[in-house]
Amino acid sequence: MLTPLTDQQREIVALARTFASEEIGPRAALLDREARFDRGIAEQLGALGFLGMMIPEEYDGLGLDTLTYLLALEEIAVADASTAVLMSVHNSMPTQMLLTFGSAEQKERWLRPMARGELLGAFALSEPDAGSDASSLVCRAERDGDDWLLTGTKSWVSTGSEAGVILVIARSSPMVPEHRSRGISAFVVTPDLPGFAVGRKEDKMGLRSSPTVQLVFDQMRVPAANLLGEEGRGFEYAMRSLDNGRLGIAAQAIGIARAALEHSLDYAAQRAQFGTAIREFEAIQFKLADMGARIESARALLHLTAMAKDRGERTTLHGSMSKLLASETAMWAATQAVQLFGGYGYVKDYPVERLFRDAKVTEIYEGTSEIQRIVIARELYAERERERR
């Protein structure tokens, strides 16, 4: 990797790599086959501090920067993309939302146990009929005395069945067609609230050991103190949260791509055809070379973006670019790996089959590749406008 690392970053990468290869990797194929979430792995992640990486030490986190977090996340994703999405969502979205917009009381109550990994976090924005078009959401929040009553269904919630804290984005004022993103608020929801239910669990192509569920709110009574930040600013908070989340998904995708490359390097060195190891063939060398070059360039952009974020800059443009490049690299590299393995790549005896299935969702969730391109194009015009002023 080109990125220069500090001694501390090297240590954290080594810790994450050892934990991932010794504790997660050996369990990943079986958990995938059984579509089973392993709470023990989440507890170990918490014990190592990997669920509070960017939370300040005063709230029991590690107080590290974004780059260090993404370095660790890539290592976890090399071993298992399902564990990586848990780590990504928890660190990038609900905890950062509480840290940035939460009250002192909310931080004390939820951020501290989240930093220690005692409560897992989830983010609930999408709905059955509001996916890419997030501001068309219809989940309703109505004021009732000292409470809010939430009614509606949220979809595609990663870790939603396991979470102790869920950041829910709901409409707190009637929709005005020309300002659909206004009148939306964010709420801190816990599964013990009356009216909360976990709905269907999705039977997915990949990331099978990360549970993805619907959440159903039936007049769920949410105390007014659980409103996050200011009423009516929930859509902006969600978009800012996705700016962070997309960096995590990019690191996850780079981890998947790197796993595809590493397995390919090993296999091409030991697999012999036509009397020689297949690494001697140019057709194979070209695949390996392109995989390496694409991974390094996606990673370099992501790391520069992380450093810009840590300098306090807005990273919407480069975050979307990073997510787009990394996720398309992951899908492409996993496809090349399956091809390089031939028939062995198409069966479950080797890990590249799982990588192929896991890679696909990185082009879909936290904004599809099409949405990233829309964001990038809009931001390019906005940047030009700013330069002209």
Ligand code: CAA
């Ligand atoms: N930061 C801050 N504010 C932002 C922003 C950002 N990055 N992006 C938009 N906003 C603000 C705008 O400034 C605007 O504010 P005003 O009303 O004050 O002018 C407001 O939000 C509305 O913005 P747009 O007009 O751009 O809204 P839009 O309806 O055109 O939608 C979109 C924009 C980019 C398409 C957005 O809907 C989007 O990102 N869609 C994809 C949703 C997504 O990624 N979903 C994934 C859910 S999470 C998940 O995948 C599951 C999981 O658990 C992993």
